[in-house]
Amino acid sequence: MPDVTPDHSTTDDTGPTEPPPSAPAPGPPSPAGPVKAEALKARAEKAEAVKAGAVKAKAEKAEAVRAEAVRAEAVKAGARDAGARIGGGGETDRAEAPALGGDDGELTLPYWLTSTQEAANSSFLQMSRRLPRLLGQAWLLAWRADPRTAVAVLVFQVSAGVAAALGLISVVGVFDGLLQAGPTPERVRAAVPSLVLLILALAARGLLQGAATAAHGRLSPVVYEAAENRLLDLTTRVDLVTFDDPEWRDAMQRARDRGIHAAQQVVDFGIELLTNLVGLVAAAGVLAVLHPLLLPLLVCAVVPTGWAAVRAARAGYRNQLRYIAVWRRQRMLADLLEAREPAGEVRAFTVRRFLLAEAARLLRIATVAEIDVATRAVRTNLYGQALSALVTGLAYLTLLWLLWTGRMELAVGGAAAYAINIGIGRLRELAFSVNRVYEQGLYFADFQGFCEMSLKHAEPSPERSAPAGFEEITLDGVTFRYPDAERPAVNGVSLTLRRGEIVALVGENGSGKSTLAAILAGLYRPQQGTITWDGVDASRFRPESVREQVAVVMQEPTRWPLSARANIAIGRHDRPASLSQVQTSARAGDAHDFVMELPRAYETLLSRHFTDGADLSGGQWQRLAVSRAFHRDAPLLICDEPTANLDARAEHEVYRRLRDLAAGRTVVLITHRMASVREADRIYVLDHGAVVEQGGHEELMAADGLYAQLFTLQASAYQSA
Numbered sequence: 001m002p003d004v005t006p007d008h009s010t011t012d013d014t015g016p017t018e019p020p021p022s023a024p025a026p027g028p029p030s031p032a033g034p035v036k037a038e039a040l041k042a043r044a045e046k047a048e049a050v051k052a053g054a055v056k057a058k059a060e061k062a063e064a065v066r067a068e069a070v071r072a073e074a075v076k077a078g079a080r081d082a083g084a085r086i087g088g089g090g091e092t093d094r095a096e097a098p099a100l101g102g103d104d105g106e107l108t109l110p111y112w113l114t115s116t117q118e119a120a121n122s123s124f125l126q127m128s129r130r131l132p133r134l135l136g137q138a139w140l141l142a143w144r145a146d147p148r149t150a151v152a153v154l155v156f157q158v159s160a161g162v163a164a165a166l167g168l169i170s171v172v173g174v175f176d177g178l179l180q181a182g183p184t185p186e187r188v189r190a191a192v193p194s195l196v197l198l199i200l201a202l203a204a205r206g207l208l209q210g211a212a213t214a215a216h217g218r219l220s221p222v223v224y225e226a227a228e229n230r231l232l233d234l235t236t237r238v239d240l241v242t243f244d245d246p247e248w249r250d251a252m253q254r255a256r257d258r259g260i261h262a263a264q265q266v267v268d269f270g271i272e273l274l275t276n277l278v279g280l281v282a283a284a285g286v287l288a289v290l291h292p293l294l295l296p297l298l299v300c301a302v303v304p305t306g307w308a309a310v311r312a313a314r315a316g317y318r319n320q321l322r323y324i325a326v327w328r329r330q331r332m333l334a335d336l337l338e339a340r341e342p343a344g345e346v347r348a349f350t351v352r353r354f355l356l357a358e359a360a361r362l363l364r365i366a367t368v369a370e371i372d373v374a375t376r377a378v379r380t381n382l383y384g385q386a387l388s389a390l391v392t393g394l395a396y397l398t399l400l401w402l403l404w405t406g407r408m409e410l411a412v413g414g415a416a417a418y419a420i421n422i423g424i425g426r427l428r429e430l431a432f433s434v435n436r437v438y439e440q441g442l443y444f445a446d447f448q449g450f451c452e453m454s455l456k457h458a459e460p461s462p463e464r465s466a467p468a469g470f471e472e473i474t475l476d477g478v479t480f481r482y483p484d485a486e487r488p489a490v491n492g493v494s495l496t497l498r499r500g501e502i503v504a505l506v507g508e509n510g511s512g513k514s515t516l517a518a519i520l521a522g523l524y525r526p527q528q529g530t531i532t533w534d535g536v537d538a539s540r541f542r543p544e545s546v547r548e549q550v551a552v553v554m555q556e557p558t559r560w561p562l563s564a565r566a567n568i569a570i571g572r573h574d575r576p577a578s579l580s581q582v583q584t585s586a587r588a589g590d591a592h593d594f595v596m597e598l599p600r601a602y603e604t605l606l607s608r609h610f611t612d613g614a615d616l617s618g619g620q621w622q623r624l625a626v627s628r629a630f631h632r633d634a635p636l637l638i639c640d641e642p643t644a645n646l647d648a649r650a651e652h653e654v655y656r657r658l659r660d661l662a663a664g665r666t667v668v669l670i671t672h673r674m675a676s677v678r679e680a681d682r683i684y685v686l687d688h689g690a691v692v693e694q695g696g697h698e699e700l701m702a703a704d705g706l707y708a709q710l711f712t713l714q715a716s717a718y719q720s721a
């Protein structure tokens with residue numbers, strides 16, 4: 001869970017506070033950059049060239065040039081050393097080998113950084129203009145996640161601000177009392193009521209601020225939870241073909257990478273901004289009452305302070321922008337090195353040292369860059385503080401001038417000095433808040449964009465449900481093309497499935513068998529042609545209700561990291577199944593015997609990632625998948641190469657049971673094992689997405705077409721062996 005939960009309780013009204021870190025870096029660690037002066041100069045020039053609103057392509061190019069310059073420096077500086085260190089200095093250990101991806105590690109701007117690019121190059125004015133809408137969106141998000149807590153945060157926060165304003169006003173009273181003419185005891189007495197009010201106001205503010213922080217601590221994770229749930233909900237609601245749409249996948253990746261976190265942060269920083277705004281309004285109000293000149297003075301102070309804040313933040317983002325690609329690649333490699341699946345190949349291909357060197361090279365670049373960021377952050381903060389001191393000095397000089405020339409009373413001057421102090425601190429924090437809300441708002445826009453896009457791709461949901469069971473399913477001229485594909489994967493297919501039949505789909509690789517099976521299963525909707533269930537157009541049924549009637553054994557069945565029992569029972573997760581029912585399904589899929597040999601039999605967790613977990617062989621996983629499909633007990637069973645990983649005995653068993661199972665059901669069988677096909681009632685031969693032959697085994701052999709060729713080829717291979 002993301003971590004950023006600003007603690008508002010630490011906000012102090014007693015004067016300007018230290019500026020917050022210039023660049024909150026959600027997700028990846030803070031970026032970095034080598035300290036070479038020339039590279040920095042080149043980067044600065046390029047950065048200036050990339051003006052706000054510049055087209056994305058231009059920005060990407062500029063960034064790539066910069067990144068490359070800096071990368072080259074960093075690689076020179078440390079990568080080879082790092083590579084040498086890792087493997088003990090051997091020749092093969094060094095990072096001499098070409099970088100992964102065949103691009104020699106060129107760091108082009110990844111798609112998901114375009115928002116940061118925009119943020120890094122936005123002016124303060126641009127940020128301020130978008131702000132109201134962003135704050136509105138943040139509020140909506142918080143409201144939807146938890147309306148009561150959202151209102152509580154708002155009420156507590158505003159009340160704390162009002163209490164702070166009261167405190168400020170009472171300070172004026174204290175000064176007024178203390179600095180009036182007369183003997184000291186009288187002056188002290190005159191100041192007491194205001195002092196009491198000040199104490200009460202501060203106590204109330206402390207309490208309210210604490211309550212606001214507590215409510216916010218509750219709201220923030222709930223917002224994250226709501227955003228994550230919404231993303232998952234929409235991701236699973238779109239139809240399957242949307243997963244093959246690269247644009248949607250990009251959008252999903254962006255929303256997942258940064259969007260969810262940004263949703264939470266927009267709310268967090270929105271609250272922070274509100275807090276600072278209330279404080280500022282209080283200070284400004286008091287100043288306006290004290291002297292008409294003081295308010296414009298404070299407003300003037302916002303210009304340099306805001307400029308310094310935005311400049312510091314933008315510098316941080318630029319660094320992040322530059323090095324986040326390095327960081328991501330390093331993480332990707334590290335993940336691969338740590339994962340179980342590639343562990344075998346890492347060793348078998350003896351690539352350990354090569355990969356380590358590459359990971360170290362990237363890490364080195366990031367480390368060098370990180371040191372640079374720290375140095376530059378100190379410098380920027382120094383400038384910011386100097387500028388801030390200058391503006392504050394100017395404000396006080398004006399105040400002195402007002403006092404000196406008798407335009408302001410001493411008591412009022414004391415209170416004004418206090419209010420200016422607070423006002424300037426608030427302004428600085430406000431500038432940071434604005435910058436943060438804006439930056440996170442850009443990623444949040446990605447999240448919202450994905451939600452809107454997914455809603456457009458959501459499956460249609462007609463009221464009508466498919467009937468339980470069928471006599472005949474008919475496909476008429478069905479054509480299906482994947483997004484961006486040049487030609488249809490299934491082209492004008494017409495076929496009929498009757499109850500109790502075993503129908504086989506045969507054809508060479510890529511001929512469209514699996515796609516056709518997915519269409520039959522209701523996973524893809526054809527762009528042309530119709531599918532009817534007992535004469536009713538299946539598109540008029542709720543897609544889920546069609547799938548309820550289908551059990552599928554996928555080509556690559558999912559290896560659910562659940563117990564063996566759950567791996568089978570998930571086939572009908574909505575109906576509670578007893579162990580004996582699960583065992584019956586397991587026997588049907590020829591899985592019972594090996595499951596009983598597992599350490600905890602049916603309760604064994606099938607994942608090596610957990611203690612006591614076990615893993616299965618490819619064939620065993622397949623048998624579980626067949627059992628799962630049997631357990632689903634649906635009128636249409638689609639088996640897409642169910643025996644590809646099975647040994648001869650298991651294969652024989654599965655087909656024998658399929659025959660039994662077909663009684664009263666329909667089985668669609670896809671397999672390259674021609675011997676298993678000859679048993680089918682009808683065989684459809686596919687070529688380039690179209691049905692080129694159909695009939696029984698004998699009939700097709702006699703036709704001497706593609707089927708006969710494939711069959712004879714396989715049979716002869718066995719005979720010659």
Ligand SMILES: Nc1ncnc2c1ncn2[C@@H]1O[C@H](COP(=O)(O)OP(=O)(O)OP(=O)(O)O)[C@@H](O)[C@H]1O
Nearest residue numbers: 244482485489507508509510511512513514515516
């Ligand atoms: N998700 C996808 N996106 C785009 N094209 C796809 C996708 N899946 C399959 N295709 C293409 O559709 C065509 C048919 O693929 P399909 O998987 O249906 O063939 P198949 O007959 O089942 O092949 P195999 O015997 O190898 O399993 C192929 O050209 C394939 O490249």
